[in-house]
Amino acid sequence: MKENRMHGDVPDLELGALLRDNTPEPPYDAVDWLALHGRITARARPALLRPAPWLQLIARWSTFGIPATAGAAALLVILLGTAVMRPAVRQPGSTVAYSTLEEELNASVSSVLDASAGDILEDMLLESAPW
């Protein structure tokens, strides 16, 4: 408390009262308060009519964000469309290998089938012979 008193925390009532009583009032009567209020609010109008910061953010996004998003979407559609329409590119080596394997399988299966069919027919003819 002593420390506070030393540093002006406790109001000096006597001096304070003397100052208040003898400090002149500002010239309130000389001010046109209505006009001053009008000037302040008129100067403030542009700032008051400005939308709130979050609305400004949305407005800014709608100005630049929507066209940019639409452009990106259109580009994506074009790219995907092109990719679907374009014929698949085949590697020459893999085509050859695929055909070769296919032909090989066909040939093997046919030879097996041909051989089996011939053997079965021969067996049947031999069994049905009169001797």
Next chain:
Amino acid sequence: MATSPTGDDDAALVAAHEALQDAQLVGRLLQGDTAAYGDLVNRHMRRAFAVAFRILGHREDAEDVVQDSFIRALERIDSLDRSRPFRPWLTKIIVNQALNYRRSRTRRVTESIPMDARAMTPSPENDAERSALRDRLGKAMATLPEKQRTIVQLADIEQFTSAEIAEIMDMADGTVRWHLHQARHALRSVLGPLKEVS
């Protein structure tokens, strides 16, 4: 400052009620209610003018500063900590604007605050003794450095607390109390025993 605990309590209640109303108006303003700004201006215009006038001593300059301060307050309203009262925050803007205005005012001839300004309206106080006392007070205040003069005005005339003045003047609370102590000491030295002067 109030002299009794009851008076202190009443003043604190009134201040709390005013701070609450200010907070509601600031809330409405932040939600886009433009009429709330007009209400805030209406509530604080006179006190803002008094603070500016006591620093500048010139009516038209004080009006200009009040205008600029309210516009600045609107521009910075987002930076207001809504848990703190509005009035010290606004007063900080007014004091800064007024001090800057006074420093930049070079060519304009300024009126000194007439110590017998109350005499502009007829009053029984308008006597020679009163006038002499005001003259002495005015001279005593003029001997103070700008910072201490402003702190005394805010503390003893506008009745802000040292914590509020610390916020207004951007100083530590202890520094404000030290300046206040120094200023009061200097004033008492210049004025002499107060019983004699009053």
